[in-house]
Amino acid sequence: MGNIVLLDDLTINKIAAGEVIERPANVVKELVENSIDAGAKNIVVEIKNGGKTFIRISDNGKGISIDDMPIALERHATSKIRQIEDLEKTYTMGFRGEALASIVSISRLTIVSKTLDMPSGIKLVAEAGDILGTEEVGSQVGTTMTVENLFFNVPVRYKFLKNDATEFRYIKELVQKIALANLDVSIKLINDGKNVFQSSGNGNIKDIVYTLYGKEVKDNLVEVDHKEGDVRITGVVGNTLMAKDSRKNQIFFLNKRNIKNQVLTSSADQAFKGGTGIGKYGFFILNIEMPATQYDVNVHPTKMEVRFKEEQVLYKIVYHAIKEALLNKEFLGNTDLENNKDTYIQNEFEFLTNHYNTTEENNSSKYISSSKIVMPTLEETNSKYMNMGNDGKLDLINRDEIRNVDYKYCGIVFRTFIMIEINDELYLVDQHAAHERVLYEQIKENYKNNIQNNSQLMLFPEIINLTHKEMEFVQNNIELFKNYGFDIELFGENSIKINGIPDIEYKIKIDTKDVFMDILDEMLTKERTTIKDVEERFIATVACKAAVKANMDLAEDEVHKLLDRLLKLKNPYTCPHGRPTTIKIGHKLDEKLICN
Template sequence: MGKIVVLDDLSINQIAAGEVIERPANVVKELVENSVDAGADKITIEVKKGGKTFIKITDNGKGIEKEDMPLSLERHATSKIKSVEDLENTYTMGFRGEALASIASISNFTMISRTENEELGVKIVAEGGDIVFAEEVPANVGTTIIVENIFFNTPVRYKFLKNDGTEFRYIKEWIEKFAMSHLDVSVKLINDTKTVFTSNGRGNIYDMVYLLYGKDVKENIIKVDYEQEDIKITGVIGTSLIARDTRKDQIVFLNKRNIKNSVLTASSDQAFKGGGTGIGKHGFFILNLDMPASFYDINVHPTKMEVRFKDENKVFKVFYNAIKNAMLTKEFLGNTEVEEKKQAYVEKEYNFMTNHFIKPTSIVPSNKIDTGKSIIEREEKRKVDYKYIGILFRTYIVIEVNGEIYLIDQHAAHERLLYEQIRENYKNNLQNNTQMTLLSEVINLTHKEYEFVKENIELFKKAGFDLEDFGDNSIKINGIPDIEYREKTTARNLFMDTLDEMLTNERSQGKDIEERFIATVACKAAVKANMDLTKQEVDKLIDNLLVLKNPYTCPHGRPTTIKFDKEKFSLEDI
């Protein structure tokens, strides 16, 4: 007798369930997505024991027709596509017609649903996939599904579940992400009779950020609303003040589906560079990309969050532009920038960045280097009338603008300015933009230092150092970058401080070395705290800051200015 048998329906469904349904959180995901596909804007999720014994989803969607109720539990039963050709234009969350069949095959399953055309709803109960009960019942329009005793008939799977608390955490994390991407859906999550999460469904991203991250984060986000080449990007990014040590809070949705994608990660890293985060830190963002389904392939596997964009360069660029633009729309000393100028600047930055800071890889277009204009465009100066008050703690310049007080961190501000100047040298490859020192100086280095300088001599030169290999572990300095030093920094000090810093923080070397090098030179050349500046020097610093497109933070992400509203000075509270 042959050994090949055709599997029965229950086995097929249980095997399919193994792919899609690994744990209670997957059940919640499939059911909530079905609710959204049915047009619901109010969804309640109630679970017990981390979802192991009880999951109940109630929605106010359009409901299921009476005769479709039993059919919806059949494998490959879907109302969402008619054939494979429809897939390119599918925006619904589900389309495989697998979820309900899979879930019903491994649980005790109850479904109650009513459409607005019916007086009564229908309730069906299934055990391990077999319908054991079907009857008309009074019900609200919408659908309620109860999934009990998940994996009761597949004990091996049950054994793989973690403890109740962990399983609940998976559910809660998924629900929170869902709520972020569905601001117009009001979601309520109940755990063992306690409500643990409620979103209001009013469509306000600030409410959502406040709910999930609290006040500090809410006060440090910038709204993103950007559209280019049929890609629309909305959501928020964080300022450098809430940059993170990990990528946990870099959340992306593609047509509201949570995804991970390395092109987007690389793009955002570039956009945040130069002060959007500290060096080695990661920008905060919650962003949704809206684009035609024909722009990407998704769903290699039903539970995976991976996608492949068909035109990676385009997506890289639009995502970069969206973040960079938002970063530069912040108000600075009471003044905001004109839109088109900013756009042109971002465009230029992008070209520079793709030519200099990213090693050629498949995702980066190799345009011609833009050597045309400089980044620092003095004619585009912002106009700000400020009143100089003084300097606090020999560190913060205090000015008044339009009835508001600004503290300018003198070191951070100067550092930003020098960073832009050195970067401009670098960008335009102005190797000769060097200030010759009066006397060239030969410096003896340790072997390690010497090797580093030799290996990276191009970095030094492009930033404006004029160096010669003098042999025998020594280097001759003929000149240093021609930037706006406050006073004669000795060439030796600038060179050694920069070298020191580069060697102590060697770990992030590699792809970020140019960026880090420029920031380091700027930092070492900038005025320090506790240096007394004259009124003229302050005026010049502010003047120079006002011509920068990005005056907001130093290259390490520290803000250059802090604003105090008048109300903060109110004496009434005291």
């Protein structure tokens, strides 16, 4: 006799449940998405014990008819598509017809629902896939789903759940994301009887951001509304002060569905580059609206993964959307809003295209150690994404310095902070961070304009002795130094000769040797990192080491030169490491500024 048997329905459903329902938060996701698909404008999510014992989602959607109710629990039962082709015109969150079947196979599920046509509501109770009974009940139009004792018949799953607080945290993050994507739906979250938050459903993203993240975040966000062809991107991006060490605050929605996609993430990284500080990630919440014909969401049961038909086009649009918003930000009295999406900083553009890396970036051969940095070839530089227009030509993005800020210089405090007044507001500019940002842009600009010929020659070349490790790094990366303005030669086995340093147009006396050694030191301390990080860190380090320090006295004309340059930059907010260059102290009428 053979060994192969057909599995029973409950087993099949329990196995399928394993794909989408790993923890209570997944149940909440499926149920809230069903409410949204049903057109609900009010959704209440109630949780007890981290969702392990009790999850209730109530909505005012269109309800489930009496005939549909038992069918809804069947596997592959859906009202949302009829055939696979329908996916190309489906914008609902669900379409697989699996969620309820999965949930009911591993819990006790109670549904109370009423459609407009039904005289009264109907209540259905089911457990472990079996319907235990139905009865008429009084109810408003809408649906309430209660899930109790999740995983009661899948002990292995139950065992892997975290404590209640952690499970609730997952739920909260999930519900917050859904609220951020569905601005026209009011969502309330209640945990163990306490209100955790409620979104207003008034359609204003800044209101919900304020509710979820607080005032400071809200004040440091720029709204995004960018359209290119069939694609529209809306949401918010954070200015440089909002950048964080993790990607936690990077959220993409595709037609309101939360997705993860590496190409889009890379695009965002490029757009934020130079503005977030090295090793930091920009803040964004973006919803991409585009025709369902342009992507496939049926890649994985959780629907987090998506395949785009024209990834490279979308890459560019996301880049434009973020960049445009960041550069349009009113800053330091700049009121000239730049609305032309093509006015980006050209040198930044070129710099960025040099550094675009594909998803194969994780390939270890592309990682460098302290001993070798491989400069991208021209072909790599002109790589497929950033610089290709629809016609395949290079998109030229022009520098357009229209920022024009009038400021009044008030003096320097602590030999470090330059005080300026702009439009009745008082600002403190950190002279080191500001100079660092200016030099960083300058070095990139030099690189753009005049590769390998942007050195400021020194009167007397300097010979520096190096250790074996340092020497190896310089030998292997001599192009990197030259590209960014170091005129250096190998000089015997253990030394190098420095003839020139990057032309930074400042008279500030810098000790060439110190600067060079500091850079080497910095480059050698962090060993394994990607090419683009190394190069960016290199420039940031050069800028940092060559910049005026705190406690260095600046002459007034030097201060003005620094401020003029800083205020003209498209991104004057932080130094390349992410430290703010400028802090707003307050308005002339602010109480805190008036001494009694």
